[in-house]
Amino acid sequence: MSHRLARPTPRSRLLTWWATVSAVTALTLGLPGESVAADAPNPPAGTVLSAPTAFVRGTLRPDAPPAGANDWTCRPRAAHPRPVVLLHATYTNAHMNWSMLSPLLKRAGYCVFAPNYGGEPGVPFKATRHIPDSAREIARYVDRVLAATGARQVDLVGHSQGGGVLPRWYLRFEGGTNPAKPARNKVRRLIGLAPSNHGATVSGLGTLTTELGLNPTVSLVAGQAYADQMVGSRVHTTLDRGGDTQPGVAYTVIATRYDEVVTPYHNQFLTPGRGATVRNITIQEICPQDLSEHISIAYDSNAHQLVLNALDPAHAEPVHCRFSGPLIGG
Structure with a gap:
């Protein structure tokens, strides 16, 4: 049975206007194009290798899947x-979020x-x-994916809301x-990049608006998800109660450590309960030179190797640390 909270007031259509302005501004400013460290492997066709490029393309084609995703014959x-x-x-x-990781996973055989979700x-x-x-x-x-592929379970990989409070709510209250x-679980693994597990303060802005x-x-x-x-x-108090x-x-x-949205960053960490395992990783403890923050961690090749290792621990490989910068990744 669904655990339902009262439905909030629908969000404003102002987001449509703001997205259009953002796209025009980004194109006018000439955001960085595709770039990657020289020692990185050759990317699959269609890969977008910088967060700004993916932002522009995802704004212009908001419903297009990233390369490698949504092959329903797989x-x-x-x-x-x-x-x-x-x-x-x-x-x-x-498309904005996964244009680097999706084709990487596809090439790895997934x-x-x-x-x-969560938008028109x-x-x-x-x-x-x-x-x-x-x-x-x-x-x-997820039910559609299981039916189409014949699989018994899926693994979830998410960023921010998609790696934190959203999938945790689904796991607990939505089957x-x-x-x-x-x-009989439908999900075996949940891997969160900068996940919003225990709430955000947005470097103090959220604390101010809350107080x-x-x-x-x-x-x-901004939408009820804010x-x-x-x-x-x-939502958090209901979810964390269990x-x-x-x-x-x-x-x-x-x-x-440089997360500016889900702050303080240790709010992202989980405590394992009965029958579950948890690995909490701060990426700078593995790659000290990694400067990714909340946005660019989705385009961070160091983080992506950690995702691959979490999906297939039996064949985990060392992280060959590369520089990853704020907003752009690497």
Whole structure:
């Protein structure tokens, strides 16, 4: 049964206008194009190798999947028996968020799926709706992936909202897991890049809007997902009441000390409960020169190797640390 909170006021159409202005501005300024460290492997065709490039392309084609994703004829092989479902962050879409990781996973032999959720078709900035509503979207999508591929379980990889409070809500309240019989879980692994697990303060901005009682007003423009992700929100208090994890799920958190959105960054970390495992990783403890922050961690090749290792721990490989910069990645 769904655990439903009261539905909030619908978000404003101002997001459509703002996305258009952002796209025009980005193109006018000539954001950086595709770039990658010289020693990186040759990327698959269609790969977008910088966050700004993906932002522009995803704004102009907000409903297009990233390269490598949404092949509904894909059947998992024995080496990688679980499809990977990529869940984008708030105010992005699948193309913006996953144009580097999706083709990498496809080339590694995974069936990859990347839904757009929490927003209207044609609107670039998605994942703005009430998080329990978006979780029900993801529940339907995962069921569709399982039916199409014949797989018994999926692995989830998400960024920000998509790696934190959204999939945790789905796992607990929307059928993603079966606590009484974890072998029947629909999800085996949840890997979060800068996940919003225990709320955000947005470097103090969210604390200010919360203390001033402005979150409902801000959410009229920014979407209900803004208020839902603030520290102390009703969504968080409802979700956290039952602990951080679900039995039978392996959780991996990949955080950066330079996160400016889900702050303080240790709010991203999870505590394992009964029958679950958790690995909390601060990327600078592995690659000290990594300067990725909340946005660029989705385009960070060091983080991507950690994702590959978490998906297939039996064949984990060392992280060959490369420079990854703020906003751009690497």
